[in-house]
Amino acid sequence: MTRAWVTILLATAVSCDSAGRTSTGDASRPAESQARQVTSAARSPNQVFWDWFVANEDRIYDFESNREAIFDEVGAAMRKVHPDLTFEVGVAGSEKKRDFVISADGIKDAFPAVEELYAAAPDLPRWQVVKFRPRVGTGMTVEIDGVKVEPEKIRYRLSPEGGKLGIVLCMEGMTPTTDARFKQAGYLLLDGALGEYDVETKVGFIDFVGPSTTRCEPDRHLADLARDFDAQYNRLSPHGNSD
Numbered sequence: 001m002t003r004a005w006v007t008i009l010l011a012t013a014v015s016c017d018s019a020g021r022t023s024t025g026d027a028s029r030p031a032e033s034q035a036r037q038v039t040s041a042a043r044s045p046n047q048v049f050w051d052w053f054v055a056n057e058d059r060i061y062d063f064e065s066n067r068e069a070i071f072d073e074v075g076a077a078m079r080k081v082h083p084d085l086t087f088e089v090g091v092a093g094s095e096k097k098r099d100f101v102i103s104a105d106g107i108k109d110a111f112p113a114v115e116e117l118y119a120a121a122p123d124l125p126r127w128q129v130v131k132f133r134p135r136v137g138t139g140m141t142v143e144i145d146g147v148k149v150e151p152e153k154i155r156y157r158l159s160p161e162g163g164k165l166g167i168v169l170c171m172e173g174m175t176p177t178t179d180a181r182f183k184q185a186g187y188l189l190l191d192g193a194l195g196e197y198d199v200e201t202k203v204g205f206i207d208f209v210g211p212s213t214t215r216c217e218p219d220r221h222l223a224d225l226a227r228d229f230d231a232q233y234n235r236l237s238p239h240g241n242s243d
Contacts, residue, residue, distance in 0.1 A: 161204030
């Protein structure tokens with residue numbers, strides 16, 4: 001099923017106080033203020049994020065009214081949990097639920113932070129919280145700086161590599177001058193085909209080349225990649241050799 005996405009990638013780290021110092025409080029401050037400080041300090045960054053999310057849920061759900069400002073706020077709150085976390089917001093479906101995707105932006109070291117934030121999520125009737133960017137298919141054409149990459153013009157080959165599968169993408173139209181843009185588009189298409197988690201944990205080498213009759217099979221279309229990948233990966237032995 002094809003889904004439309006609104007994506008925000010957050011790359012700027014925000015420093016925060018992690019000293020965890022204990023204080024008896026300032027006698028000049030109201031007791032209520034001191035109590036709020038103690039309560040906040042006792043809660044984990046994950047809990048603080050979800051408390052903030054719930055308090056601002058209506059605004060986040062209706063983000064179209066002020067997209068940039070609202071996404072900036074969500075991003076700032078999420079970076080307090082981990083500087084590499086990113087998110088995606090899905091279009092509301094027939095049940096009026098939106099997906100809220102927690103992503104590590106392909107950074108494997110941030111995967112535990114994704115898992116922890118996902119596990120801490122409260123029940124949100126209007127949201128489906130998703131960990132890692134899911135598979136969304138290969139129907140989208142990607143255009144980067146004037147270079148258009150059409151998925152139907154891409155072939156592939158899979159090769160066992162240890163306990164993983166290496167992927168070669170043969171991309172029609174790729175030249176030395178468009179190499180970098182085709183590679184960038186290729187990564188986006190792979191994420192869409194296989195999902196963020198599988199690309200980072202099950203894929204070995206990734207090569208992007210121009211049209212090739214020797215490195216790619218002419219009848220292996222990108223639309224077949226997910227089904228073919230799953231079948232071949234499941235046939236790998238624990239030591240990475242095909243049965």
